[in-house]
Each structure stands twice: as structure tokens, then as C-alpha cells.
Amino acid sequence: MSEESTSLSEPSSSTPASTGSLGSRQHTSFTGVVPSPSQSWEIARIELLRGYRWVRHQDFWLVFTALIGLMSAFFLVQTFDAARSVGSALAAGEALPAWLVTATSVLWVFLTILLVGDGFGSNGDLDNDGQYLTICPAADVVGGLLLAAAAKFSVYTIGLGLAAGAGLVAGTGSLLPLLGITAAAVGIPATAAAIGYPIAFALKGFVRRSENLGQLTTVLGVVLGLAYVTLSVTGELLTVVERLEPVLQSPPVAWFGHLALVTTPNAGINLTGPLVLLGLVPVLVIGGTVLAVPAARYAWLADTARTSADEGAELPSAPDSRVDAVLAVVCRAPATRGIASTTLRRAVRSPFQFVFVAPPLVAAIVFIEGAVTTGSVPWYVPWFVVWYGAWAAGAVLPLNPLGNQGSTLPTLLTAPARGRHVVHGNVTAAALVGVPLTAVVALAAGYLAGSSPPVLGALGAASVVAVTGSAVVATGIGSMFPRFDAVSFDGSRRAVPPSKRAYSLFSATLSLIVIAGAFVADETARAVGAVLLSRWLPFGLDIGVETLAILSGIVLVGGVVGIAAAYRVAIHRIEDYQI
Amino acid sequence: MTDHAIIADGLTKQYDTEHAVDDLSLSIPAGTVYGFLGPNGAGKTTTMRMLVALTEPTAGTAQIAGVPITDRARLTQRIGYLPAEPPVFDELTAWEQLRHVARLHGIPDDEADSRIETLLDRFSLLADADKRIESYSTGMTKKVGIIAALFHDPDVVFLDEPTSGLDPRAARTVRDTIADLVTREMTVFLSTHILPIVDELADTIGVINDGTLVAEAPPSELKSQADESPDLETAFLEVTAERDTSNSGQSQLTDSGAISSEG
Structure with missing residues (x-):
């Protein structure tokens, strides 16, 4: 048995970590509020491994993933071409197009919404709550789920970052754009998860306690899905983005775009925003994770609302439809x-x-x-x-x-x-x-x-x-x-x-x-x-x-x-x- | 109805080179309970599936209530079958599920509904009959499966682990129901791991191990054959161990490096 499993088998404790060699194997959560990195990493590792095996053994999802992969490849090629053009234009002394910052902001907003949905769904629940919550504090489990979610959704930013980064490198002839792109590719999913998951947990707990909302969840999901499809089909989605442009072009959301482009030569990005964001990212991640812990408890420990049983109600009779x-x-x-x-x-x-x-x-x-x-x-x-x-x-x-x-x-x-x-x-x-x-x-x-x-x-x-x-x-x-x-x-x-x-x-x-x-x-x-x-x-x-x-x-x-x-x-x- | 409700002669099921059931012969009188015991993977479910025409035997013949198992259309009118996994649709309510099964048996809704109500009440499910099965406990789901297997009054009923997952009260209800079925001349082929049930209910016990029927006798006789102490558990362990030992011996003879540890 490995050292790792030994530490997992030790009884959970919310006491602060003690010093010495034993202390390093003890639980390091700060009174159960801040997740232990090692435990969170282990839980995230297992979540990602399960997710990978789940997809690998489901032919339907494999086909779906392959189709999405094909579509994504096309999209990434477009991204590369666009980024190369921008890089060439910048090298020629032209100004940075504003849409690049808007697109990065849209990506962050999009990922945050997706992560709210992800956390609100079954990925924000525990498949083995009877096991996890009796051997480690909820904080560790929350840390694991957030880490796993950020890792899953970084597929978007890594793919786009690679394509955009390669394009900018090709256009400007410099490797420097990769630095900013890498920082943004890590910071965007990390902060999106740290903000999206606490919101998702709070919503989940609220809905679970409400008899009416619980019954309307599916309807609300369908309505939101239809609204999205309708906006896409009618082209109104772009109108919405245009309306939101003042917000998307302003701090703090715009800082993600600034961070991504700050190391690109001739981009003319002011250093203040990216530096503030670099300082804010750890604060957001730690703060969001800490907030996610009580929100998760609120969701997981909810007594699901039930229709009150009618005392003396008549027994069911043969169904008639x-x-x-x-x-x-x-x-x-x-x-x-x-x-x-x-x-x-x-x-x-x-x-x-x-x-x-x-x-x-x-x-x-x-x-x-x-x-x-x-x-x-x-x-x-x-x-x-x-x-x-x-x-x-x-x-x-x-x-x-x-x-x-x-x-x-x-x-x-x-x-x-x-x-x-x-x-x-x-x-x-x-x-x-x-x-x-x-x-x-x-x-x-x-x-x-x-x-x-x-x-x-x-x-x-x-x-x-x-x-x-x-x-x-x-x-x-x-x-x-x-x-x-x-x-x-x-x-x-x-x-x-x-x-x-x-x-x-x-x-x-x-x-x-x-x-x-x-x-x-x-x-x-x-x-x-x-x-x-x-x-x-x-x-x-x-x-x-x-x-x-x-x-x-x-x-x-x-x-x-x-x-x-x-x-x-x-x-x-x-x-x-x-x- | 013939004198024997279940007759099997040399029933064999072979998957590639492996015999799941080997040369099994049965002769079970009508109106009796036949307890079918065996370790996991011994061939109990395969035997039952052959007897209810869900699996085609590689060799051998069988008749259930006088109907050859090759004649599924006639056979289905005489049998009831409860698989180990309760055969229910989670999306339906218990009442809808049972009405569905009644319709598959060609029973008109009016007639079926009154019978369903009686049986749901007997199994303490009536109060939850309008709730979807997905919200049921394992025991409640099992009860729905048991009712579905019995309510068309078959001549012969095959029950695969009918009491697993049931609480003591529900298990008692199932035992009483089986005892009641026999008084109505129904034949029960009962496969289970829970020895006290067969000890209490079975007229004859058959023990299958590694695809072969290794013992068949009334409970009292089987118990008396046990060397260590005269109880069914000891008898079962000794009967199945004897074969394992002989298999193990054969393994040792044929493969010096491998000794069977199946127990």
C-alpha cells in the first residue's frame, strides 16, 4: 500500500496541522475551511480519471467527442489565421484590434456560465458522499471538485491559447506572446471555476430546499437552452455581445484580454491591468474556494423538499390516463x-x-x-x-x-x-x-x-x-x-x-x-x-x-x-x- | 397437468468449451416447492433460463407443466418467472408496471386492476402504488417483481433470489406467499442463497455445483447426510466442498502449478 493511501486511511480531523514528520501526513485543512492541497489533488485526480474512463467506454460519447474535435480543429485553424494576421498587423505598426479583448472577455464569461451549469448539475455532487465526507472534510472535497472542473474546462483555453499563441508567434516573429497567453489560459479557467462553482452550489442548495423550484429545474433548463439556440439562430447573440461590449472592454473582465496580450510586441497594453489581475487571481481562487465550502455544505446537506404527506389521504386507485x-x-x-x-x-x-x-x-x-x-x-x-x-x-x-x-x-x-x-x-x-x-x-x-x-x-x-x-x-x-x-x-x-x-x-x-x-x-x-x-x-x-x-x-x-x-x-x- | 410439473432430461448448456450446466436431470412433482441451491456461478440462473425458454440448451430436453420448452408460445401461458434483477421500468409507477405486465398476459384492465390492488395491499405497497419505481427502495422494487411473476396464477413459478434485499417483514410475506401458492397446487422452483427459506419451504432440495447436480433430497434427508452437524448449511458446504476438492485434485494432477482455490 502506498504512502498516499495510508494517509487517506487515517481518520479525518479538523485540527490544525501539527509539526514534524507526522504533521506532514496529518490533515492540513485550516479548521476545515481551506482545502488541503494533497487531498484535493487526489480527489481531482480520481474525478478526472473517472471522467476519462467514462468517455472512453461510451461509444456514443466517443463519437460525439470526435465530432466536436473535428469542428474544433476547423475553428482552431481559423483562430490561428486570425491571430497571425493580427500579429503581422502589429509588427507593421498597426493598432491592436479591440475585438481581441472582447473575445477573451466573452471566453471568460462563457466558461463561468458553463461552470455554474457544471456545478449545478451532477458534477457538483458527490458520487460517494458516504465515503468522502466521512474520511475528509468537505473543504478537501470542494477543493478537489474545483480543481477537477478547472482542469476539465482548461481544454477550451489551452486549445484556443495554443492556436492564438502560435498565430501571434508566426505573425510577430517573437516567442514572447506565449507568456501572456499561457498566463491567461491558466487564469481564466481557474477564476471561472472559483466563481462559478460557489454560485452553482448556492443555487443547488436553494433549489433543493424549494419544493416549487425543484420541480421547475428541468423546465428552466429547457427554456434557457431554447433561448440560447434562438439567439444563435437569429443572430441576436452577437447583438447581445455588442450591447455588453462596454462591460467586456472594461476592467476587471477586460484584464484577461490584456493579460493574454501584454507580452505581445507592439500590442500597446498597459501593464497595470495585467499586474493587478495576476495579484487578484490567487485571491479570487482562494477566496472563491473558501466561499465554495459553506455553499457546498449548504447544497450537499440539504434535506430535499418533499411534498407534505397528507395524513389520512386516500389510497391510490387504478391510474387513468x-x-x-x-x-x-x-x-x-x-x-x-x-x-x-x-x-x-x-x-x-x-x-x-x-x-x-x-x-x-x-x-x-x-x-x-x-x-x-x-x-x-x-x-x-x-x-x-x-x-x-x-x-x-x-x-x-x-x-x-x-x-x-x-x-x-x-x-x-x-x-x-x-x-x-x-x-x-x-x-x-x-x-x-x-x-x-x-x-x-x-x-x-x-x-x-x-x-x-x-x-x-x-x-x-x-x-x-x-x-x-x-x-x-x-x-x-x-x-x-x-x-x-x-x-x-x-x-x-x-x-x-x-x-x-x-x-x-x-x-x-x-x-x-x-x-x-x-x-x-x-x-x-x-x-x-x-x-x-x-x-x-x-x-x-x-x-x-x-x-x-x-x-x-x-x-x-x-x-x-x-x-x-x-x-x-x-x-x-x-x-x-x-x- | 401432468404428475410432474418440471421434467428435465440431460439438460446441458455449453459456452465454447465450458459447461455452464452439464447433463442436468430433474423430476419435480406438481404442487411442491423445489429449493435450488448452489454457490455463485454454479449454473442456477442458466438452468432457470433454460427451463423458462430464455436460453436454448446445447443438449437435453425439458417439459414444464407438460409443455416442451421448445414451444415458447404455449409455455408462456403456464409459467411465471422472477429474475434476480427485478424486471421493472423505473419510469413507471408500481400500478402502471403491473398493469403493463397484465396486458402482456392479455388480462383486461378491469380484471387486472382489482387483482393488482389486492396484491399491492398484501405486499404493503398500495400506499406507494402511484409513485415511480425509481423512488422505491430495493425491497419495494423486488416486491413489485414478485407480484408481477405471480399474479396471473401460473402453474409453475420460477423465483430467482426472491428474498434478497427484503427486510424481515417483507421476506416473511414472500415466504407466506410461497407457502400459500403450494396450497393452490402451484409448483415453485426456488433459487436462493438463504438456506433457512429452503429449509422451511422446500419439499426437495437440489444442489448444483459447477454445472452439475451434486445432491438432491428432501431437507431432512440432506441434513442427515452432513458429517459435522445435521443442519442444512453444513450439508451444503460439505456437498459443494466435496466437488471442489475433487476438482482441485484434478487440477493438481493436470497442472502441477495450479491448485483451485474456489470455495
Whole structure:
């Protein structure tokens, strides 16, 4: 056993450190207010190690991280180019652009807000509070969490700092810019964590004690998320930054930008601000950490508000819901109704499954932004809506009919419910939500795009057929490639995504069918498709509009056959499934 | 109903070269409790999964209530199964969960609701029946699973660790329920680590070790076979130790450097 673990196994004490060799192994917290650096470091190390292993063993997060990495690489290249231009301009005697200081201030504000969210969420909680809080003071744990948070979020400043620093070095021909950039890259996340986490802990404690706020947390989170997306899409985010510019250009926030650029030759930064900030950073970090300790206790030791129990209240009776009333009309077999009802309830109460169908919505942001700025909707947008509605309806629920059962799979397989009940239940659940949503949005988009009445009719019919058919196809493909491993969003929120094979095969199949449907129903689509295919096809192959219509018709017939085949496959697969 | 509720002949499950269950034969009369004991990893769950048609045997046959395990559609109408991990959706309330299972059994809501209410009351869950299972304790979740396995009145019920995680009062309720089931001619296949339960309830005890049925006898007979003292724990330890010792001996013969320490 190492020395380190020996010291951890010693009983916790809030007494001041004693002197001598033993004292160095004793707890060094100052009456439990100031964290012990060694204990905090150990806790931060374990937090970061757990976080790294958590991501490494979650394929979903690995893919997400890779995508973000790709986008970040593009952004970093842009940053490098911009910084090199600035460096060259400075070397040529031009003045430092004001936006550099604003951008650094925005980065600090952005990180502080992110860290408030991070601390307010599960990262600001203890997974092993029964262990940690009985072997070391809360101060050490808080120190560890703050250190881990600052280290995690320094990824932003290190990446941007490297790109900006390299650009400035290339532009000015001097290595000096790296000094200021490094100081800022360390100081920004450290102070953001020291300010963000105490706020987060205080908010958490307050919300936990409030019955009403506790219930509104999710709603508030969604509202804030939507507000951010809306501001981004409409370009109003830049307006907000412009409005805040006087603050962002003034001390003390502007000092972060000044610190980053103070060592850049010819930048003309006054030394006062950076020097004051360098003195303030330790004060902020220590002060914020000390303040975070009582705030954390306030959050962690809160007795969560509960709805007061009604003495003598009546015992619960059989649940009666509108979903069941609707399903009673649509489904004859109790088993089908059971599957559909449970699937819908679980989706509403634990909506993390919807995260897996969110990525294509990024394209929707582009469409909406285009529609807002140009005032028109391109002809293909309604068809994109049909494709997305059908794809999402299939991918969110029916694409993993066995895996979605989780620990209840043995109950399903040892019950008299047959495969067709499972398929019907999943398809009903998907169609009940997916068809009206897709039809309404597709028709609205078609109307705005100026589609003719026949095309609008085709869009309406396609919404019904595509969503229902896609749900059947998804059940077939999903039953062939089930996945049981859940993806963890944080410590407690988990969802089982479809398997990668099911996801890919289903997406490719559905895209082919919907594109074929668009070619058959929409003349413009057909014309554009013929031109594009002639351009992309190898060996100089040319395809005319009529040939494309015939081929699309064949694909659609194949799709209908495929739907029937998927239905049969799903039934047999579910009925014969062995654990 | 045949005279024997569970008949298995040479049931074997092999994963690659390893035998999880090896040549297991059972003959369990209807209306009795069969206590199925064994150390961790001995093959208890695999055996139960084969008997309820969740896992296909590599070899051998079995019939439950006269239905071959290869005929899952008919078999599911005769059995109830409680896996070791309670089969529940955390997002549902207990009542919704049980109604879901009732629907899977084709039971109309009205009929199911009255039965659910009775059973929830019996297991002291009625007051919390409208709360989501995610807020339940381990014992409460287990109780929901037990009710789900029993309420459609199967001919044969397979219970895998039904009392683990239960407080003494709840465990007593489960024991009383099992005793009550037998009076209604239900056959109970009970797998557990808690020896006093099988000692109290089982008509016959089977001990599986390393995939092989190493002992099968009524509790009193099994206890009398123990050398050190006539109790079930001693009998269990001796029966499973004998095989471990022989395995260990074989290991020593085949691999001079390795001695099995499994105990």
C-alpha cells in the first residue's frame, strides 16, 4: 500500500496541522475551511480519471467527442489565421484590434456560465458522499471538485491559447506572446471555476430546499437552452455581445484580454491591468474556494423538499390516463396497448432517448436561419421534414425493441404476448406522436415554400406512410441488431441507444426510400436529382428525368416489399429471441 | 397437468468449451416447492433460463407443466418467472408496471386492476402504488417483481433470489406467499442463497455445483447426510466442498502449478 493511501486511511480531523514528520501526513485543512492541497489533488485526480474512463467506454460519447474535435480543429485553424494576421498587423505598426479583448472577455464569461451549469448539475455532487465526507472534510472535497472542473474546462483555453499563441508567434516573429497567453489560459479557467462553482452550489442548495423550484429545474433548463439556440439562430447573440461590449472592454473582465496580450510586441497594453489581475487571481481562487465550502455544505446537506404527506389521504386507485383512452380506441389487443402505452410513458418521463435523434436538427437551424433572413423556404425543406420525421420516429423508439426492454426483457419473453404485439405496440407509439408532428410541420413548410396543392397532398400522405413505414422497418432492423448497453449522460441519467449497425442500416434504407418518394412526387426534385446524379455517377453515366422516375418507382416498390419483410423479420426475431 | 410439473432430461448448456450446466436431470412433482441451491456461478440462473425458454440448451430436453420448452408460445401461458434483477421500468409507477405486465398476459384492465390492488395491499405497497419505481427502495422494487411473476396464477413459478434485499417483514410475506401458492397446487422452483427459506419451504432440495447436480433430497434427508452437524448449511458446504476438492485434485494432477482455490 502506498504512502498516499495510508494517509487517506487515517481518520479525518479538523485540527490544525501539527509539526514534524507526522504533521506532514496529518490533515492540513485550516479548521476545515481551506482545502488541503494533497487531498484535493487526489480527489481531482480520481474525478478526472473517472471522467476519462467514462468517455472512453461510451461509444456514443466517443463519437460525439470526435465530432466536436473535428469542428474544433476547423475553428482552431481559423483562430490561428486570425491571430497571425493580427500579429503581422502589429509588427507593421498597426493598432491592436479591440475585438481581441472582447473575445477573451466573452471566453471568460462563457466558461463561468458553463461552470455554474457544471456545478449545478451532477458534477457538483458527490458520487460517494458516504465515503468522502466521512474520511475528509468537505473543504478537501470542494477543493478537489474545483480543481477537477478547472482542469476539465482548461481544454477550451489551452486549445484556443495554443492556436492564438502560435498565430501571434508566426505573425510577430517573437516567442514572447506565449507568456501572456499561457498566463491567461491558466487564469481564466481557474477564476471561472472559483466563481462559478460557489454560485452553482448556492443555487443547488436553494433549489433543493424549494419544493416549487425543484420541480421547475428541468423546465428552466429547457427554456434557457431554447433561448440560447434562438439567439444563435437569429443572430441576436452577437447583438447581445455588442450591447455588453462596454462591460467586456472594461476592467476587471477586460484584464484577461490584456493579460493574454501584454507580452505581445507592439500590442500597446498597459501593464497595470495585467499586474493587478495576476495579484487578484490567487485571491479570487482562494477566496472563491473558501466561499465554495459553506455553499457546498449548504447544497450537499440539504434535506430535499418533499411534498407534505397528507395524513389520512386516500389510497391510490387504478391510474387513468388520456394516453390509455386513445390507445384503447386504436389497439384491440391488451398486449399491443401495453407495449404502446409503456413505450410512450417511458419516452415522456425519461426523454434522453431523444438525444440520439437530435443531430440532424443542426440542419434545421440552418434552414430556419435561412428562412428568417431571406423570407423564403427552399422547395426541398418540406421533404427534409418528412425524411426527418420518419427517421426520428423510427430511430427514437422502435429501432431497439428488445434493448429498450432492459431488465424487463425476461418478463416480455416469458409472457404470452407475441412478436406481433411488440411490433404493433412500437409502431403505434411511434406513429401516434410522429405522424401528426411530421404532417403539420411538413405541410407548413410546404405552404411557405409555395408548393402546389398536389405536392402538399403528397407531403401529407408521405408523412403518414413514411412515419408508419419507417417505424415498421426500424422494428425489423432493430430486432436484428439489438443493443442492451446504456449510455450514461451523467451519474444517473441513462438511455439505451440503438446499435450502430441498426442505426446505419436504418438511416441508409430510409433515406433511399424518402429520396425516391420525393423524386416520384416532386418534379423539381426529379430535375435536380437527375442533374446531380449525372454529375456524380462514374464512367460518364447519364441519367434522365424519366429514367430517374422509373428507378425511384422501383425503389418505392422495393421499399413496400421491405416494409413487409421487416414486419415478418421483427415478429420472428422477437418470438425466438434467446438471452 | 401432468404428475410432474418440471421434467428435465440431460439438460446441458455449453459456452465454447465450458459447461455452464452439464447433463442436468430433474423430476419435480406438481404442487411442491423445489429449493435450488448452489454457490455463485454454479449454473442456477442458466438452468432457470433454460427451463423458462430464455436460453436454448446445447443438449437435453425439458417439459414444464407438460409443455416442451421448445414451444415458447404455449409455455408462456403456464409459467411465471422472477429474475434476480427485478424486471421493472423505473419510469413507471408500481400500478402502471403491473398493469403493463397484465396486458402482456392479455388480462383486461378491469380484471387486472382489482387483482393488482389486492396484491399491492398484501405486499404493503398500495400506499406507494402511484409513485415511480425509481423512488422505491430495493425491497419495494423486488416486491413489485414478485407480484408481477405471480399474479396471473401460473402453474409453475420460477423465483430467482426472491428474498434478497427484503427486510424481515417483507421476506416473511414472500415466504407466506410461497407457502400459500403450494396450497393452490402451484409448483415453485426456488433459487436462493438463504438456506433457512429452503429449509422451511422446500419439499426437495437440489444442489448444483459447477454445472452439475451434486445432491438432491428432501431437507431432512440432506441434513442427515452432513458429517459435522445435521443442519442444512453444513450439508451444503460439505456437498459443494466435496466437488471442489475433487476438482482441485484434478487440477493438481493436470497442472502441477495450479491448485483451485474456489470455495
